Amino acid sequence: MGRRAKNKQPPPENLETKEYSKPRKRKADPADDRPRPAKKSKGKDTVTSKTKSKINTSKKGPRIRFEDENPDSSEGWEDVRDGAAIGDLDSLLGDSDDDLLRGPVQELDFGSDADEPAPLPSKKSKSKQGGTPPSEIVPTAGSSSSSPDSDWDEDERTTMANMEARSRAMDAQAAADAELDMQEFQAADADDDDEDADVDMDRPDDMNGDIDAEPFQLPTAEEREQEKITTPDVHVVQRRIRECVKVLGKFKRLAEKGRSRSEYVAQLIMDITSYYGYNEFLAEKLFHLFSVPEAIEFFEANEVPRPVTIRTNTLRSRRRDLAQALINRGVNLEPIGKWTNVGLQVFESTVPIGATPEYLAGHYMLQAASSFLPVIALAPQPNERVLDMASAPGGKTTHIAAMMQNTGVVFANDANKARTKSLTANVHRLGCRNVVVCSYDGREFPKVMGGFDRVLLDAPCSGTGVISKDASVKTNKSERDFTLLSHLQKQLILCAIDSVSPESKTGGYIVYSTCSVTVDENEAVVDYALRKRPNVHLVDTSLEFGTPGFTSFRGKVFAPSVALTRRFYPHVHNMDGFFVAKFKVEKRAKTKKPAEEAGTVEIVAEDGTVESQPQEDIGFDSEEDKPYLEEAKRRRMKAKGLRPPPRTKAPTVSATVKASA
Amino acid sequence: MDVSGIIASNAAKYQPVEVEKETPLEVDPGLLLVTDLNPIDQEGYNANLEEHLQSLARDGVQALLASLFSLPTQRSDEGPLAQLPPPTTALPRAKPLPKPKPPTKWEQFAAAKGIQHRKRDKRVWDEERQDWVNRWGRDGKNKQVEEQWITEVPANADVDHDPRKIARDERKAKVAKNEKQRLGNIARAQGANPRGVRKEEIERTLTTARISTASMGKFDKKLDGEKKVRGVKRKFEPTEKSLSEEKNTSLALISKMGSEAKKMRREPAAEESVLNVRKAVRFAGKTRGGAAPARGAARGRGRGKGKR
C-alpha cells in the first residue's frame, strides 16, 4: 500500500538528526574555532566583491574569487613539509587505524584534529540543531511557548511525559548553546575589519595542529592523472579533502610553496567527485556556491536524508487532533517550528506513515518542510483565483486550497499527464473542492487563461537541492541540462507574470521557487524576469529565515533587490535546498516611470560620467540625434566612394545607444 | 267468477301500465332510449332522493317496455324477438372529423390558375355502336384502337410494325404516369421531398455497403472525393446555461423518481415479511400446475412485475 506513496513522497523512514549534524557539531564547539574564520572570510569575500562591483562595474571581466590571494604562497615550503613528514607517521597510522575500527567511512571530521575523541555527547548534536538556523525545524523551548498553538505543550505532557522531559533538557541545552553560538557569530560578523587581529589569534592553535598532525602534500599533476586511472583509497581521499579545506582556509600560511590556489581547488573538486560521486561539472558548480568548508558541509548534508515531515490538512483536521491520533498509532512526532502551524516532524513510527487511516482519510500530507515555504510566501487569500503552474504531486496545491478554505478557485496545472493522476488523487483525498486540474505546457498559460490573483511557479529544476532524496542528480546533470532548464524557467516565469492580473484587489503576486541551489536557475532567472517585465518587482517573501539571494555571483551582477529572495540549504536549515522569490505585479502605466528612472541610474553606473538625461518628453532632440545623423552621413559618403572625416564622437554614440537600449 | 275484486286489488298493488306525464316521454326504441324532458319535482327530490329517482326510472322503463311490445315481432327458438326500428336520435360522432386531404399538384395548379373543376362522365357516346360505352375499364373506349379488327398501317412502316402494341404501350404509359403522379402526391402530402427520401435511402445503402467488409471498411480503397462516413452527432445541452434552470430540472427529476419509487416498491407489510410469498407461489404453482394462484398472489402484493 505504501509503495506508491513512496514514489510520491520521501520514504517515511525516520531521520535521526544526530546523524546529520555530526560533521557540524565540532564546528559548534567553542573550543575549536576553525570554521569560524572560514565563514567570516567568506563573508569578507563577498563583501569585498560587492564593494568592488559597486566601485567599477564597468569592468565586466569574470572574476574568480579565490585566485587573487596567493601572490607569495611559496615561502617556507620545504620546512613545513619536512617537519610534517617527521612528525606525522604515527599519527597517520593512528588515524587510519581509527577509521578502520570505526567501520565504513561516512563523514569527514574536517574541522577537528584527527585524534579528537569521536563520541561527543549526542546532546551536542541536538544543541547544534537548536542553536543555529536549523532551530526552525526543531523548535526550541522559546519558540514553542510563543507559537500560536502553545496548547501543544500541555497536550504532549499527558501523552508522552518522558519524552517531553528529555526534549526539555535538550532544549535547555540548545538554548544555552544557541546563545553562545549567536554571540560568537555576531562577534565574528562584527569584526570584519580587524581581520588581522583575528588571524593572529587563530595562528597559535593552528600552528599546533599543523605541527603534531599534518604533513600534507598536494599531489602533482602526474599523480593526479595516475589516480584517475586507479581507484583511489577512500581514506586517503578523505584526508586529502580535509587538508585541502584547511589549506584553503589559511592559504598564505599553510600552502606549499609554488602551488597555486587553483591547484588546491582543482584537487579538492576532484576529490569531491570521487568521494561523493558527483560528476565533475556539478561538483565544481556546487562547490563555488559556498565557502570551502561550507561546501564540504553541503556535500556532507546531501548524504543524509532530511527529516520526514507531514502537513496537517486544515480542511479536515487540526494539528493537535492529528498529532494525538498519530501518537496513538505509535508515531513519534513534534511540530516543525514556529514558522508554520501545520507542519509536524516525524521522528520514528511503528506504522507506515503513508498508509495510516488518517493519511488515507486525507488528514495530512507527506510533504518536505521546504515545500511549505513557497505557499507560505504566496499567502493565498480566500476567494482568489490562484494558479499553480507545475503542481504535481499536489502538496503545494492542496496547501493553497487549504489556506483558501476551499473558496475561490485553484488551477493546478502540470505538463505531465501521468503525474496529474497522483495530483488528482491527492486533491480529492485532501478534500479540496475548489481545484481545477489541467494539463498544459506551462508556457501556454496566459493564452489558456489569465487574470489570476496569485501564481505559484515551482519550476522544473535540476534538483540540486534534493540530492539527498534523489542521488541520481549527482551524475546525470550536464551543462546542457542546466542551460535548457534555465531557458525553460525563464520562459515559464514570464508566462507566470503575464498570467497575473495587475488589477487584482487582493493579490497580484507571483512566487517563483525551485528545489535547486544553483544561481543560474534561481537568481539569474529572477533577474531576467525583472529586466524583461518592468512592471514587476521583488517583494519580501515574509519568510523569517533563510539566506538572502546572491546579488552578484562570479562576475554576474544582479539587481540589488534580488537580495529579497531567500535561499535554503540542507546543511544550514536542515531542509531540502530551496529557493523562493516573491514578485508583485503592478499596473503597467503606473510603473513606467520608476522603471525608466532605474534605467538612467544604470547608465550613470556604467559610464562613470554623470549624464542623467530626463527622457520623458517625446520629440526630436537634435543634440541626441546628432551622432546618428553624422554616422548616416559617413555611411553615405562611404557608399559614394568618398573618404569620410575621422570619427570623433563615436564613444558617445555607443553610450547613447546603450542608454536607449 | 267475479274477478273484479282481484283486479281492483291488483290495480291498487301495481301501478298503471300507461305513463302519464305533463310532457310525454320521448322513446327511441331503436337505441332503447327514453328521454324524460319534464322538469324535476323539487319536493319529491328533496324529501326522498332514492324514492324519487326510483320512480323516475320506473316510469322511463315502463314507457320503453310499452313501446317494445308495440313493435312487430319475429319468432325464434328463444321466444319472440322484437324488431327494432332504426334509431331516430342522432348520437354525437365518436371520432373527430377527418382532416381535409392536402391538395394534389394539379389541384394546386388549378386553384392558382382559376380552373374550374369539370366533372367528366364515366361513359361516352359511341357513334358506331350507337350506345353509351365506358370511357375506360371493361370494354373501354380507350382500348378501341387495340381492339378493332382492322388498322390502317402507314406506307413507310417497319416490318415489325404492330399498331396494337403501340396503342397499348401508349395507354399503359398514361397509366404509369398517373400512378407516379399519385404516389408523388401522397409523398408530398406527407411532407417529405420524394427526391430527398430516395437520396437518403441510397446513401444509407451505400454506407452500409461501405462498412460491410471484414475490416469494417477500414482498409478499403478510397475513391476520389469520397466523403468520410460520419456518425450521428449527439446533441447536448450547453455547459454554460443557467444553473437555476438546471437545478429545477434536477429537482423535478428527483421528485418524479420519488413518486415512481413509491409506485414501484411499496414497503412490505409486517405479516408479509414472515411469509416469502414468491417462494410460496412458486411452490404452489409447481405442485398443482396452475398459474391462477400465482396471479392472485401477485395482485395481492401489488408487485405485478417480473416474469412468472
Add this chain to the structure above:
Amino acid sequence: MRPLTEEESRAVFEKLANYIGKNLIHLIDRPDGAYCFRLQKDRVYYVSEDTMRLGISVARPNLISLGTCFGKFSKSGKFKLHITALDCISKYAKYKVWIKPNGEMPFLYGNHVLKAHLGRITEDTPEHQGVVVFSMNDMPLGFGVTSRSTVDTRKLDPTSIIVFHQADVGEYLRDEETLF
C-alpha cells in the same frame, strides 16, 4: 465537459439516493451557492458554479478534473460511485456503520465488514441498504451495502459479513491509476 442528460442524471441520482435518500435534494439545492453536476471523459464531477465557469476555459483534452469527482459511467452506461464522493455522502448519509479499530485496516484493504469488527450501526437499517462506514472516532472510511437488516444481524456469527464493501479510502493508493 457537459451537463448530464436526463438518463445520466437519473443513473447518478439513483445511486446517490441509495446512500443519502431524500438528502439528495440538499446536494442540488444548496444554500451556499450553486452547484452542478458535469460530465467530463465519463467522469461525473460535482462542482460549484464559479469553478465550473472558469473550468470551461480549459480545453477538453487538457481538463483532468474539477471540483469533486463523484464517479464514472461504464461503457454500458451504468454509473459507479467512486470513493472521492465520500465527502458528500458521509455528510448526508442516512444509515451509518461504525467499525472497531481492529477492523479498520482490513476494510481499508478492500475487505467486507465482518460482524466481529462492527462497532455500531444505525438502528432499523434495512437489508441491502447503502451505508457509510466510519471508524470509531467518526472518520469516514468508505461505503458499502448491508447484507442484513439491523435486527437480523443479532443472530449472525462473528465471522459473517455485515456490510459488503463498495469503496474505501485505501483506493486512493490502490487504484490511483484507474480512479482518475
